[in-house]
Amino acid sequence: MDWQQYIHSDPQILLGKPTVKGTRLSVEFLLGLFAAGWTTQQILENYPTLTPEALRAVFAFVAECMREEALYALPLSTEAS
Numbered sequence: 001m002d003w004q005q006y007i008h009s010d011p012q013i014l015l016g017k018p019t020v021k022g023t024r025l026s027v028e029f030l031l032g033l034f035a036a037g038w039t040t041q042q043i044l045e046n047y048p049t050l051t052p053e054a055l056r057a058v059f060a061f062v063a064e065c066m067r068e069e070a071l072y073a074l075p076l077s078t079e080a081s
């Protein structure tokens with residue numbers, strides 16, 4: 001999966017934390033929901049702007065970060081969301 005279609009970093013949104021494009025939902029926040037026991041269905045129902053593909057992109061992004069064994073620095077987005 002090409003997570004870059006769904007995840008970006010913009011210094012104007014959440015101080016540049018990686019977020020799902022078109023939202024103010026950070027990767028960190030979404031992972032926290034899963035860690036707290038939320039299901040995919042619960043997240044999608046509570047955040048209707050998210051798609052199943054965007055949630056998969058969150059995991060693809062984190063998997064790539066972990067493979068690199070370092071935090072993954074995203075280039076700052078210049079496009080407005």
